Amino acid sequence: MAELDIQPKLMIGEGWADFALLDSGDGRKLERYGKHRFIRPDAQALWSPCMPDWQADAEFVPGSDEDGGGRWQYNGPVPREGWELARGDVRFTASCTPFRHLGFFPDMAPVWDWMGERLTSDSARPRAGGDLRPNGANQDEGGPRLRGDASTLNLFGYTGVGTLALSDYGPVTHVDASKKSVAQARVNAELSGMTDRPVRWIVDDAAKFAAREVRRNKRYDGIILDPPKFGRGPDGEVWRLEEHLPNLIADCAQLLDAGSRFLFLTVYAVRMSSLAIAGLLAEALKHLPGTIEHGDLSIREEGENGRLLPTAIFARWKN
Template sequence: MAEAAFQPGVMVSRPRPDYALLDSGHGRKLERYGDFQFIRPEPQAMWAPARDDWQAHGEFIPASDDDGGGRWHFHQPVPREGWSLTWEEVTFTAQCTPFRHLAWFPDMDPVWRWIRTQLAGKPPSDEAPQAMNLFGYTGVGTLALSAAGASLVHVDASKKSVRAARDNAELSGMSDRPIRWIIDDAAKFAAREVRRQKRYDAILLDPPKYGRGPDGEIWRLEENLAPLIESCGQLLDQDSRCLFLTVYAVRMSALSLGSLLHEKLGHLRGRIEVGELAVQEEARGLLLPTAIYARWSQGNDSA
Protein backbone atom coordinates (compact mmCIF):
# COMPACT_ATOMS: atom_id res chain seq x y z
CA MET A 1 0.00 0.00 0.00
CA ALA A 2 1.21 3.52 -0.82
CA GLU A 3 2.68 5.54 2.02
CA ALA A 4 0.87 8.83 2.69
CA ALA A 5 3.39 11.62 3.31
CA PHE A 6 1.16 14.59 4.05
CA GLN A 7 3.76 17.12 5.17
CA PRO A 8 3.15 19.71 2.42
CA GLY A 9 6.05 20.53 0.13
CA VAL A 10 6.67 23.33 -2.34
CA MET A 11 7.71 22.92 -5.98
CA VAL A 12 9.21 26.18 -7.22
CA SER A 13 9.44 27.57 -10.74
CA ARG A 14 12.50 29.83 -10.82
CA PRO A 15 13.42 32.65 -13.25
CA ARG A 16 14.59 31.35 -16.63
CA PRO A 17 15.51 32.87 -20.01
CA ASP A 18 11.99 32.17 -21.34
CA TYR A 19 10.09 33.42 -18.30
CA ALA A 20 10.45 35.36 -15.05
CA LEU A 21 8.15 36.75 -12.38
CA LEU A 22 9.82 40.14 -12.15
CA ASP A 23 7.84 41.69 -9.29
CA SER A 24 4.53 41.28 -7.48
CA GLY A 25 2.33 43.04 -4.96
CA HIS A 26 -0.91 44.93 -4.33
CA GLY A 27 -2.90 42.18 -6.06
CA ARG A 28 -0.90 42.18 -9.31
CA LYS A 29 2.19 40.58 -10.84
CA LEU A 30 4.70 41.72 -13.45
CA GLU A 31 6.04 38.93 -15.66
CA ARG A 32 8.45 38.58 -18.56
CA TYR A 33 7.59 36.15 -21.35
CA GLY A 34 10.57 36.21 -23.68
CA ASP A 35 10.94 39.79 -24.95
CA PHE A 36 7.57 40.97 -23.63
CA GLN A 37 6.39 42.06 -20.18
CA PHE A 38 2.84 41.84 -18.86
CA ILE A 39 0.85 42.81 -15.78
CA ARG A 40 -1.88 40.45 -14.60
CA PRO A 41 -4.15 40.30 -11.54
CA GLU A 42 -2.86 38.15 -8.68
CA PRO A 43 -5.03 38.14 -5.54
CA GLN A 44 -2.44 36.22 -3.52
CA ALA A 45 0.17 38.97 -3.92
CA MET A 46 -0.96 40.71 -0.73
CA TRP A 47 2.37 42.42 -0.06
CA ALA A 48 3.71 45.64 -1.56
CA PRO A 49 5.72 45.43 -4.80
CA ALA A 50 9.46 46.00 -4.76
CA ARG A 51 9.04 48.88 -7.23
CA ASP A 52 6.14 51.11 -8.25
CA ASP A 53 7.40 52.02 -11.74
CA TRP A 54 6.32 48.88 -13.59
CA GLN A 55 6.68 49.00 -17.37
CA ALA A 56 4.76 46.47 -19.44
CA HIS A 57 3.72 45.83 -23.02
CA GLY A 58 0.23 44.90 -21.88
CA GLU A 59 -2.01 44.55 -18.85
CA PHE A 60 -5.02 42.35 -18.27
CA ILE A 61 -7.85 44.37 -16.71
CA PRO A 62 -10.32 42.10 -14.91
CA ALA A 63 -14.06 42.59 -15.20
CA SER A 64 -15.93 44.19 -12.33
CA ASP A 65 -17.99 41.04 -11.65
CA ASP A 66 -16.93 37.62 -10.33
CA ASP A 67 -17.27 35.76 -13.63
CA GLY A 68 -13.57 35.90 -14.37
CA GLY A 69 -13.85 38.03 -17.49
CA GLY A 70 -11.81 41.01 -18.53
CA ARG A 71 -9.72 42.34 -21.39
CA TRP A 72 -6.14 43.07 -22.39
CA HIS A 73 -4.98 46.67 -22.64
CA PHE A 74 -1.78 47.05 -24.67
CA HIS A 75 0.71 49.87 -24.06
CA GLN A 76 3.17 48.68 -26.72
CA PRO A 77 2.78 46.42 -29.77
CA VAL A 78 2.48 42.71 -29.03
CA PRO A 79 2.22 40.04 -31.79
CA ARG A 80 -1.48 39.10 -31.76
CA GLU A 81 -0.71 35.70 -33.30
CA GLY A 82 1.86 35.00 -30.62
CA TRP A 83 5.63 34.63 -30.38
CA SER A 84 7.98 31.69 -29.87
CA LEU A 85 9.40 30.64 -26.51
CA THR A 86 11.39 27.59 -25.47
CA TRP A 87 11.39 25.16 -22.58
CA GLU A 88 14.45 22.91 -22.75
CA GLU A 89 13.98 21.00 -26.06
CA VAL A 90 10.46 22.36 -26.66
CA THR A 91 9.59 25.37 -28.82
CA PHE A 92 6.04 26.73 -28.53
CA THR A 93 3.87 29.77 -29.13
CA ALA A 94 2.95 32.11 -26.29
CA GLN A 95 -0.05 34.37 -26.83
CA CYS A 96 -2.29 36.75 -24.89
CA THR A 97 -5.55 34.83 -24.50
CA PRO A 98 -9.01 36.12 -23.50
CA PHE A 99 -8.65 34.07 -20.30
CA ARG A 100 -5.82 36.30 -18.95
CA HIS A 101 -3.07 33.66 -19.31
CA LEU A 102 -0.54 33.32 -22.14
CA ALA A 103 -1.24 29.87 -23.61
CA TRP A 104 1.02 27.95 -21.24
CA PHE A 105 1.70 27.74 -17.52
CA PRO A 106 5.31 28.47 -16.46
CA ASP A 107 4.73 27.21 -12.91
CA MET A 108 4.50 23.68 -14.35
CA ASP A 109 8.26 23.71 -15.03
CA PRO A 110 9.18 21.73 -11.86
CA VAL A 111 6.30 19.31 -12.47
CA TRP A 112 7.56 18.36 -15.94
CA ARG A 113 11.07 17.96 -14.58
CA TRP A 114 9.84 15.76 -11.72
CA ILE A 115 7.89 13.46 -14.04
CA ARG A 116 10.90 13.17 -16.34
CA THR A 117 12.96 12.12 -13.32
CA GLN A 118 10.37 9.48 -12.41
CA LEU A 119 10.33 8.07 -15.93
CA ALA A 120 14.13 8.00 -16.00
CA GLY A 121 13.92 5.57 -13.08
CA LYS A 122 11.93 3.05 -15.09
CA PRO A 123 13.85 -0.20 -15.58
CA PRO A 124 15.35 -0.42 -19.09
CA SER A 125 13.19 -2.14 -21.69
CA ASP A 126 12.59 -2.16 -25.42
CA GLU A 127 9.33 -0.23 -24.96
CA ALA A 128 9.22 3.53 -24.37
CA PRO A 129 7.49 4.69 -21.18
CA GLN A 130 3.77 5.22 -21.75
CA ALA A 131 2.43 8.56 -20.49
CA MET A 132 -0.91 10.35 -20.68
CA ASN A 133 -1.55 14.08 -20.32
CA LEU A 134 -5.20 14.75 -19.49
CA PHE A 135 -6.45 18.32 -20.02
CA GLY A 136 -3.26 18.71 -22.05
CA TYR A 137 -4.06 22.23 -23.36
CA THR A 138 -1.39 23.55 -25.79
CA GLY A 139 0.87 20.57 -25.29
CA VAL A 140 4.01 22.03 -23.73
CA GLY A 141 3.92 19.39 -20.99
CA THR A 142 3.20 16.66 -23.53
CA LEU A 143 6.21 17.69 -25.60
CA ALA A 144 8.39 18.01 -22.48
CA LEU A 145 7.70 14.34 -21.66
CA SER A 146 7.95 13.25 -25.28
CA ALA A 147 11.38 14.88 -25.57
CA ALA A 148 12.48 12.70 -22.66
CA GLY A 149 11.62 9.56 -24.62
CA ALA A 150 8.06 8.81 -23.54
CA SER A 151 5.21 7.74 -25.82
CA LEU A 152 2.32 10.13 -25.18
CA VAL A 153 -1.45 10.29 -25.26
CA HIS A 154 -2.52 13.95 -25.21
CA VAL A 155 -6.19 14.54 -24.34
CA ASP A 156 -8.11 17.81 -24.39
CA ALA A 157 -11.75 18.64 -25.09
CA SER A 158 -10.88 21.76 -27.10
CA LYS A 159 -10.19 21.39 -30.81
CA LYS A 160 -8.43 24.75 -30.74
CA SER A 161 -6.10 23.65 -27.93
CA VAL A 162 -5.23 20.37 -29.61
CA ARG A 163 -4.55 22.19 -32.87
CA ALA A 164 -2.23 24.57 -30.99
CA ALA A 165 -0.51 21.57 -29.38
CA ARG A 166 0.10 19.98 -32.77
CA ASP A 167 1.44 23.31 -34.07
CA ASN A 168 3.82 23.43 -31.10
CA ALA A 169 4.98 19.90 -31.92
CA GLU A 170 5.79 21.08 -35.43
CA LEU A 171 7.63 24.15 -34.09
CA SER A 172 9.66 21.82 -31.88
CA GLY A 173 10.53 19.48 -34.75
CA MET A 174 8.59 16.75 -32.94
CA SER A 175 5.75 16.06 -35.39
CA ASP A 176 7.02 12.53 -35.90
CA ARG A 177 7.15 11.71 -32.17
CA PRO A 178 4.85 8.91 -30.89
CA ILE A 179 2.04 11.18 -29.68
CA ARG A 180 -1.68 10.48 -30.03
CA TRP A 181 -3.64 13.74 -30.19
CA ILE A 182 -7.13 13.11 -28.76
CA ILE A 183 -10.06 15.56 -28.76
CA ASP A 184 -12.31 14.12 -26.07
CA ASP A 185 -13.76 14.53 -22.62
CA ALA A 186 -10.94 13.48 -20.26
CA ALA A 187 -13.13 11.49 -17.87
CA LYS A 188 -14.85 9.58 -20.67
CA PHE A 189 -11.57 8.83 -22.39
CA ALA A 190 -9.95 7.56 -19.20
CA ALA A 191 -12.95 5.31 -18.50
CA ARG A 192 -12.70 3.86 -22.00
CA GLU A 193 -8.99 3.21 -21.52
CA VAL A 194 -9.87 1.22 -18.39
CA ARG A 195 -12.33 -0.90 -20.37
CA ARG A 196 -9.62 -1.43 -23.01
CA GLN A 197 -7.33 -2.67 -20.21
CA LYS A 198 -4.66 -0.10 -21.05
CA ARG A 199 -1.85 0.82 -18.64
CA TYR A 200 0.42 3.83 -18.27
CA ASP A 201 3.73 4.55 -16.63
CA ALA A 202 2.85 8.19 -15.91
CA ILE A 203 -0.31 10.31 -15.85
CA LEU A 204 -0.42 14.11 -15.66
CA LEU A 205 -3.72 15.81 -14.80
CA ASP A 206 -4.31 19.56 -14.79
CA PRO A 207 -8.11 19.84 -14.62
CA PRO A 208 -10.04 23.12 -14.66
CA LYS A 209 -12.57 24.08 -12.03
CA TYR A 210 -15.31 24.06 -14.68
CA GLY A 211 -15.38 23.10 -18.34
CA ARG A 212 -17.27 21.57 -21.23
CA GLY A 213 -16.45 18.50 -23.30
CA PRO A 214 -16.63 18.34 -27.11
CA ASP A 215 -20.19 17.00 -26.95
CA GLY A 216 -21.40 19.42 -24.32
CA GLU A 217 -20.35 17.34 -21.32
CA ILE A 218 -20.15 19.39 -18.13
CA TRP A 219 -17.02 19.13 -15.99
CA ARG A 220 -17.27 20.25 -12.36
CA LEU A 221 -14.13 19.61 -10.38
CA GLU A 222 -15.77 18.82 -7.04
CA GLU A 223 -18.17 16.32 -8.65
CA ASN A 224 -16.07 14.72 -11.37
CA LEU A 225 -12.52 14.57 -10.03
CA ALA A 226 -12.97 11.52 -7.78
CA PRO A 227 -14.33 9.23 -10.54
CA LEU A 228 -11.56 10.38 -12.87
CA ILE A 229 -8.86 9.61 -10.30
CA GLU A 230 -10.44 6.20 -9.76
CA SER A 231 -10.12 5.50 -13.49
CA CYS A 232 -6.51 6.68 -13.43
CA GLY A 233 -5.78 4.34 -10.53
CA GLN A 234 -6.93 1.44 -12.69
CA LEU A 235 -4.61 2.55 -15.49
CA LEU A 236 -1.57 2.32 -13.21
CA ASP A 237 0.06 -0.84 -11.87
CA GLN A 238 2.99 -1.87 -9.69
CA ASP A 239 5.39 -1.16 -12.57
CA SER A 240 4.03 2.36 -13.18
CA ARG A 241 6.10 5.35 -12.13
CA CYS A 242 3.91 8.33 -11.18
CA LEU A 243 0.72 10.39 -11.28
CA PHE A 244 0.69 14.15 -10.81
CA LEU A 245 -2.49 16.17 -10.12
CA THR A 246 -2.62 19.97 -10.01
CA VAL A 247 -5.63 22.08 -9.07
CA TYR A 248 -6.00 25.84 -9.53
CA ALA A 249 -8.47 28.48 -8.39
CA VAL A 250 -10.54 26.46 -5.94
CA ARG A 251 -11.18 26.60 -2.21
CA MET A 252 -9.67 23.22 -1.58
CA SER A 253 -6.73 21.90 0.40
CA ALA A 254 -3.82 19.90 -0.93
CA LEU A 255 -4.54 17.53 1.96
CA SER A 256 -7.93 16.70 0.48
CA LEU A 257 -6.28 15.91 -2.85
CA GLY A 258 -3.79 13.68 -1.07
CA SER A 259 -6.57 11.82 0.74
CA LEU A 260 -8.36 11.30 -2.57
CA LEU A 261 -5.21 9.84 -4.14
CA HIS A 262 -4.69 7.65 -1.08
CA GLU A 263 -8.18 6.22 -1.49
CA LYS A 264 -7.96 5.64 -5.23
CA LEU A 265 -4.27 4.74 -5.59
CA GLY A 266 -3.56 3.33 -2.14
CA HIS A 267 -3.42 -0.21 -3.52
CA LEU A 268 -0.17 0.68 -5.29
CA ARG A 269 3.13 0.63 -3.47
CA GLY A 270 5.04 3.87 -3.40
CA ARG A 271 4.45 7.28 -1.90
CA ILE A 272 1.72 9.93 -2.00
CA GLU A 273 2.81 13.53 -1.38
CA VAL A 274 1.04 16.88 -1.36
CA GLY A 275 2.00 20.51 -1.57
CA GLU A 276 1.89 23.77 -3.48
CA LEU A 277 3.29 25.05 -6.73
CA ALA A 278 4.92 28.46 -6.54
CA VAL A 279 6.82 30.90 -8.73
CA GLN A 280 9.89 32.62 -7.33
CA GLU A 281 9.91 36.38 -7.76
CA GLU A 282 13.08 37.73 -9.35
CA ALA A 283 13.08 41.03 -7.44
CA ARG A 284 13.25 39.64 -3.88
CA GLY A 285 13.01 35.87 -4.11
CA LEU A 286 9.49 35.79 -2.66
CA LEU A 287 7.41 32.72 -3.50
CA LEU A 288 4.05 33.41 -5.14
CA PRO A 289 1.72 30.39 -4.74
CA THR A 290 -0.18 29.34 -7.85
CA ALA A 291 -1.75 25.91 -7.30
CA ILE A 292 -2.03 22.90 -5.01
CA TYR A 293 -0.93 19.42 -5.97
CA ALA A 294 -0.98 15.77 -4.99
CA ARG A 295 1.33 13.19 -6.52
CA TRP A 296 1.99 9.47 -6.36
CA SER A 297 5.29 7.89 -7.27
CA GLN A 298 7.37 4.77 -6.81
CA GLY A 299 9.81 6.93 -4.90
CA ASN A 300 12.54 7.82 -7.43
CA ASP A 301 13.67 11.22 -6.11
CA SER A 302 10.88 12.88 -4.12
CA ALA A 303 12.32 16.40 -4.57
Protein backbone atom coordinates (compact mmCIF):
# COMPACT_ATOMS: atom_id res chain seq x y z
CA MET A 1 0.00 0.00 0.00
CA ALA A 2 1.43 3.38 -0.99
CA GLU A 3 2.37 5.44 2.05
CA LEU A 4 1.38 9.10 2.20
CA ASP A 5 4.11 11.44 3.44
CA ILE A 6 2.19 14.35 4.96
CA GLN A 7 5.23 16.65 5.17
CA PRO A 8 5.27 18.97 2.13
CA LYS A 9 8.23 19.04 -0.25
CA LEU A 10 9.65 21.88 -2.32
CA MET A 11 10.89 21.45 -5.89
CA ILE A 12 13.04 24.39 -6.94
CA GLY A 13 13.67 25.34 -10.55
CA GLU A 14 16.95 27.12 -11.25
CA GLY A 15 17.69 29.24 -14.28
CA TRP A 16 19.85 28.06 -17.17
CA ALA A 17 21.49 29.63 -20.21
CA ASP A 18 18.18 30.28 -22.03
CA PHE A 19 15.95 31.10 -19.04
CA ALA A 20 16.09 33.11 -15.82
CA LEU A 21 13.67 34.64 -13.35
CA LEU A 22 15.30 38.04 -12.98
CA ASP A 23 13.04 39.65 -10.38
CA SER A 24 9.51 39.52 -8.98
CA GLY A 25 7.18 41.58 -6.86
CA ASP A 26 4.02 43.71 -6.78
CA GLY A 27 2.09 40.91 -8.49
CA ARG A 28 4.44 40.63 -11.48
CA LYS A 29 7.59 38.82 -12.56
CA LEU A 30 10.46 39.72 -14.89
CA GLU A 31 11.90 36.81 -16.87
CA ARG A 32 14.50 36.26 -19.57
CA TYR A 33 13.79 33.81 -22.40
CA GLY A 34 16.94 33.67 -24.47
CA LYS A 35 17.91 37.29 -25.19
CA HIS A 36 14.39 38.66 -24.68
CA ARG A 37 12.89 39.94 -21.42
CA PHE A 38 9.23 39.73 -20.49
CA ILE A 39 6.96 40.96 -17.71
CA ARG A 40 4.00 38.79 -16.78
CA PRO A 41 1.44 38.97 -13.96
CA ASP A 42 1.91 36.63 -11.01
CA ALA A 43 -0.45 36.96 -8.06
CA GLN A 44 1.91 35.06 -5.74
CA ALA A 45 4.66 37.69 -6.00
CA LEU A 46 3.36 39.54 -2.94
CA TRP A 47 6.66 41.19 -2.01
CA SER A 48 8.41 44.22 -3.50
CA PRO A 49 10.76 44.01 -6.50
CA CYS A 50 14.50 44.14 -5.85
CA MET A 51 15.37 45.93 -9.10
CA PRO A 52 14.34 49.61 -9.26
CA ASP A 53 13.57 49.60 -12.98
CA TRP A 54 12.32 46.75 -15.15
CA GLN A 55 13.25 46.95 -18.81
CA ALA A 56 11.40 44.37 -20.95
CA ASP A 57 10.73 43.67 -24.61
CA ALA A 58 7.08 42.85 -23.91
CA GLU A 59 4.58 42.80 -21.08
CA PHE A 60 1.37 40.82 -20.76
CA VAL A 61 -1.39 43.13 -19.56
CA PRO A 62 -4.23 41.05 -18.05
CA GLY A 63 -7.88 41.72 -18.73
CA SER A 64 -10.51 42.44 -16.13
CA ASP A 65 -11.56 38.78 -15.94
CA GLU A 66 -9.51 36.95 -13.31
CA ASP A 67 -9.89 33.68 -15.23
CA GLY A 68 -8.10 34.89 -18.33
CA GLY A 69 -7.93 37.46 -21.04
CA GLY A 70 -5.43 40.17 -21.73
CA ARG A 71 -2.91 41.16 -24.38
CA TRP A 72 0.79 41.55 -25.03
CA GLN A 73 2.21 45.07 -25.13
CA TYR A 74 5.47 45.15 -27.11
CA ASN A 75 8.34 47.49 -26.34
CA GLY A 76 11.11 45.73 -28.26
CA PRO A 77 11.82 43.53 -31.30
CA VAL A 78 10.23 40.22 -30.30
CA PRO A 79 9.84 37.76 -33.23
CA ARG A 80 6.11 37.15 -33.59
CA GLU A 81 6.76 33.73 -35.16
CA GLY A 82 8.86 32.70 -32.16
CA TRP A 83 12.53 32.13 -31.41
CA GLU A 84 14.61 29.08 -30.58
CA LEU A 85 15.68 28.08 -27.05
CA ALA A 86 17.31 24.98 -25.57
CA ARG A 87 17.69 23.06 -22.35
CA GLY A 88 20.26 20.33 -22.63
CA ASP A 89 19.72 18.41 -25.86
CA VAL A 90 16.12 19.57 -26.21
CA ARG A 91 15.55 22.54 -28.52
CA PHE A 92 12.19 24.27 -28.80
CA THR A 93 10.41 27.41 -29.96
CA ALA A 94 9.29 30.07 -27.50
CA SER A 95 6.56 32.53 -28.49
CA CYS A 96 4.16 35.02 -26.93
CA THR A 97 0.86 33.15 -26.75
CA PRO A 98 -2.59 34.72 -26.18
CA PHE A 99 -2.73 32.86 -22.85
CA ARG A 100 0.26 34.79 -21.35
CA HIS A 101 2.54 31.72 -21.63
CA LEU A 102 5.65 31.62 -23.79
CA GLY A 103 5.37 28.16 -25.33
CA PHE A 104 6.70 26.07 -22.44
CA PHE A 105 6.72 26.02 -18.64
CA PRO A 106 10.22 26.51 -17.17
CA ASP A 107 9.10 25.57 -13.66
CA MET A 108 8.66 22.01 -14.94
CA ALA A 109 12.41 21.57 -15.50
CA PRO A 110 13.07 20.00 -12.05
CA VAL A 111 10.11 17.68 -12.67
CA TRP A 112 11.69 16.41 -15.91
CA ASP A 113 14.95 15.83 -14.04
CA TRP A 114 13.18 14.01 -11.19
CA MET A 115 11.36 11.71 -13.61
CA GLY A 116 14.62 10.87 -15.34
CA GLU A 117 16.14 9.92 -12.00
CA ARG A 118 13.18 7.66 -11.23
CA LEU A 119 13.42 5.94 -14.61
CA THR A 120 17.11 5.15 -14.10
CA SER A 121 16.74 4.12 -10.45
CA ASP A 122 18.26 0.78 -9.51
CA SER A 123 15.46 0.10 -7.02
CA ALA A 124 12.80 -0.94 -9.53
CA ARG A 125 10.35 -3.57 -8.40
CA PRO A 126 9.29 -6.48 -10.63
CA ARG A 127 6.30 -5.96 -12.90
CA ALA A 128 3.41 -8.19 -11.88
CA GLY A 129 2.40 -10.79 -14.43
CA GLY A 130 4.84 -9.75 -17.14
CA ASP A 131 2.39 -7.26 -18.67
CA LEU A 132 3.20 -5.77 -22.03
CA ARG A 133 4.39 -2.21 -22.41
CA PRO A 134 2.49 0.04 -24.80
CA ASN A 135 5.13 -0.52 -27.49
CA GLY A 136 4.71 -4.27 -27.19
CA ALA A 137 8.04 -5.07 -25.49
CA ASN A 138 7.95 -7.41 -22.51
CA GLN A 139 9.12 -5.97 -19.21
CA ASP A 140 12.03 -7.75 -17.59
CA GLU A 141 11.26 -9.30 -14.24
CA GLY A 142 12.99 -7.23 -11.56
CA GLY A 143 16.32 -5.43 -11.87
CA PRO A 144 16.94 -1.80 -12.76
CA ARG A 145 15.05 0.16 -15.38
CA LEU A 146 17.69 0.90 -17.99
CA ARG A 147 18.05 4.23 -19.75
CA GLY A 148 16.30 3.96 -23.11
CA ASP A 149 13.86 1.23 -22.04
CA ALA A 150 11.15 2.92 -19.96
CA SER A 151 7.70 3.72 -21.34
CA THR A 152 5.96 6.90 -20.18
CA LEU A 153 2.65 8.67 -20.76
CA ASN A 154 2.49 12.47 -20.95
CA LEU A 155 -1.10 13.68 -20.65
CA PHE A 156 -1.79 17.34 -21.47
CA GLY A 157 1.66 17.27 -23.09
CA TYR A 158 1.46 20.80 -24.61
CA THR A 159 4.42 21.62 -26.89
CA GLY A 160 6.41 18.51 -26.06
CA VAL A 161 9.46 19.84 -24.19
CA GLY A 162 8.86 17.38 -21.34
CA THR A 163 8.09 14.59 -23.81
CA LEU A 164 11.40 15.10 -25.61
CA ALA A 165 13.25 15.08 -22.28
CA LEU A 166 11.53 11.81 -21.34
CA SER A 167 12.24 10.26 -24.74
CA ASP A 168 15.87 9.90 -23.67
CA TYR A 169 14.69 7.07 -21.41
CA GLY A 170 12.42 5.17 -23.80
CA PRO A 171 9.07 5.31 -25.63
CA VAL A 172 6.73 8.20 -24.81
CA THR A 173 3.05 8.60 -25.56
CA HIS A 174 2.28 12.33 -25.86
CA VAL A 175 -1.40 13.31 -25.63
CA ASP A 176 -2.90 16.79 -25.99
CA ALA A 177 -6.31 17.99 -27.16
CA SER A 178 -4.82 20.88 -29.14
CA LYS A 179 -3.79 20.14 -32.73
CA LYS A 180 -1.71 23.33 -32.68
CA SER A 181 0.21 22.25 -29.56
CA VAL A 182 0.93 18.77 -30.94
CA ALA A 183 2.03 20.29 -34.25
CA GLN A 184 4.44 22.56 -32.35
CA ALA A 185 5.67 19.54 -30.37
CA ARG A 186 6.58 17.86 -33.66
CA VAL A 187 8.41 21.01 -34.77
CA ASN A 188 10.33 20.99 -31.48
CA ALA A 189 11.29 17.36 -32.12
CA GLU A 190 12.69 18.40 -35.50
CA LEU A 191 14.61 21.31 -33.95
CA SER A 192 16.11 18.87 -31.43
CA GLY A 193 17.04 16.28 -34.06
CA MET A 194 14.77 13.80 -32.29
CA THR A 195 12.28 12.84 -34.97
CA ASP A 196 13.57 9.27 -34.78
CA ARG A 197 12.69 8.98 -31.08
CA PRO A 198 9.90 6.45 -30.25
CA VAL A 199 7.21 9.06 -29.53
CA ARG A 200 3.51 8.67 -30.30
CA TRP A 201 2.03 12.13 -30.97
CA ILE A 202 -1.70 11.93 -30.27
CA VAL A 203 -4.40 14.62 -30.56
CA ASP A 204 -7.10 13.46 -28.18
CA ASP A 205 -9.01 14.21 -25.02
CA ALA A 206 -6.76 13.04 -22.17
CA ALA A 207 -9.54 11.46 -20.12
CA LYS A 208 -10.96 9.54 -23.09
CA PHE A 209 -7.51 8.34 -24.11
CA ALA A 210 -6.66 7.12 -20.60
CA ALA A 211 -9.97 5.25 -20.38
CA ARG A 212 -9.23 3.49 -23.70
CA GLU A 213 -5.75 2.54 -22.50
CA VAL A 214 -7.32 0.93 -19.42
CA ARG A 215 -9.60 -1.15 -21.65
CA ARG A 216 -6.54 -2.16 -23.69
CA ASN A 217 -4.83 -3.36 -20.50
CA LYS A 218 -1.83 -1.07 -21.10
CA ARG A 219 0.88 -0.42 -18.52
CA TYR A 220 3.38 2.42 -18.23
CA ASP A 221 6.54 2.91 -16.23
CA GLY A 222 5.62 6.52 -15.54
CA ILE A 223 2.78 9.00 -16.06
CA ILE A 224 2.86 12.79 -15.91
CA LEU A 225 -0.28 14.92 -15.85
CA ASP A 226 -0.30 18.70 -16.15
CA PRO A 227 -4.03 19.45 -16.49
CA PRO A 228 -5.53 22.92 -16.88
CA LYS A 229 -8.19 24.30 -14.59
CA PHE A 230 -10.59 24.37 -17.54
CA GLY A 231 -10.27 23.14 -21.12
CA ARG A 232 -11.94 21.61 -24.14
CA GLY A 233 -11.14 18.44 -26.06
CA PRO A 234 -10.83 18.16 -29.84
CA ASP A 235 -14.51 17.24 -30.15
CA GLY A 236 -15.78 19.87 -27.73
CA GLU A 237 -15.36 17.80 -24.56
CA VAL A 238 -15.40 20.01 -21.47
CA TRP A 239 -12.72 19.60 -18.81
CA ARG A 240 -13.24 20.99 -15.30
CA LEU A 241 -10.42 20.02 -12.99
CA GLU A 242 -12.29 19.64 -9.70
CA GLU A 243 -15.04 17.63 -11.41
CA HIS A 244 -13.07 15.38 -13.75
CA LEU A 245 -9.65 14.89 -12.13
CA PRO A 246 -10.69 12.06 -9.73
CA ASN A 247 -11.89 9.78 -12.55
CA LEU A 248 -8.80 10.50 -14.63
CA ILE A 249 -6.50 9.66 -11.72
CA ALA A 250 -8.47 6.45 -11.11
CA ASP A 251 -7.86 5.42 -14.74
CA CYS A 252 -4.18 6.36 -14.55
CA ALA A 253 -3.83 4.18 -11.46
CA GLN A 254 -4.91 1.19 -13.55
CA LEU A 255 -2.16 1.96 -16.07
CA LEU A 256 0.48 1.45 -13.36
CA ASP A 257 1.57 -1.65 -11.47
CA ALA A 258 4.14 -2.73 -8.90
CA GLY A 259 6.92 -2.42 -11.49
CA SER A 260 6.06 1.16 -12.47
CA ARG A 261 8.19 4.06 -11.30
CA PHE A 262 6.11 7.22 -10.87
CA LEU A 263 3.00 9.30 -11.36
CA PHE A 264 3.47 13.07 -11.26
CA LEU A 265 0.52 15.48 -11.07
CA THR A 266 0.79 19.28 -11.20
CA VAL A 267 -2.09 21.68 -10.60
CA TYR A 268 -2.10 25.43 -11.34
CA ALA A 269 -4.33 28.37 -10.49
CA VAL A 270 -6.81 26.64 -8.19
CA ARG A 271 -7.85 27.17 -4.59
CA MET A 272 -6.62 23.77 -3.51
CA SER A 273 -3.96 22.32 -1.22
CA SER A 274 -1.22 19.95 -2.36
CA LEU A 275 -2.34 17.70 0.49
CA ALA A 276 -5.77 17.42 -1.18
CA ILE A 277 -4.38 16.10 -4.47
CA ALA A 278 -1.98 13.86 -2.53
CA GLY A 279 -5.00 12.38 -0.77
CA LEU A 280 -6.57 11.73 -4.16
CA LEU A 281 -3.46 9.82 -5.25
CA ALA A 282 -3.38 7.90 -1.97
CA GLU A 283 -6.92 6.65 -2.56
CA ALA A 284 -6.33 5.71 -6.20
CA LEU A 285 -2.94 4.06 -5.69
CA LYS A 286 -3.60 2.15 -2.48
CA HIS A 287 -3.10 -1.13 -4.37
CA LEU A 288 0.53 -0.24 -5.13
CA PRO A 289 3.71 -0.03 -3.03
CA GLY A 290 5.78 3.12 -2.83
CA THR A 291 5.40 6.61 -1.41
CA ILE A 292 3.15 9.59 -2.17
CA GLU A 293 4.63 13.06 -1.67
CA HIS A 294 3.27 16.55 -2.23
CA GLY A 295 4.28 20.18 -2.13
CA ASP A 296 5.08 23.26 -4.22
CA LEU A 297 6.89 23.89 -7.46
CA SER A 298 8.91 27.09 -7.43
CA ILE A 299 11.51 29.05 -9.40
CA ARG A 300 14.46 30.77 -7.81
CA GLU A 301 15.28 34.32 -8.77
CA GLU A 302 18.64 34.90 -10.36
CA GLY A 303 21.36 36.11 -7.97
CA GLU A 304 23.09 35.05 -4.78
CA ASN A 305 20.05 35.61 -2.53
CA GLY A 306 17.36 34.80 -5.07
CA ARG A 307 13.87 34.46 -3.63
CA LEU A 308 11.60 31.53 -4.41
CA LEU A 309 8.47 32.25 -6.44
CA PRO A 310 5.85 29.46 -6.08
CA THR A 311 4.22 28.43 -9.34
CA ALA A 312 2.07 25.34 -8.75
CA ILE A 313 1.23 22.55 -6.36
CA PHE A 314 2.10 18.93 -7.06
CA ALA A 315 1.54 15.41 -5.82
CA ARG A 316 3.71 12.49 -6.90
CA TRP A 317 3.86 8.76 -6.41
CA LYS A 318 7.26 7.11 -6.55
CA ASN A 319 8.20 3.46 -6.38
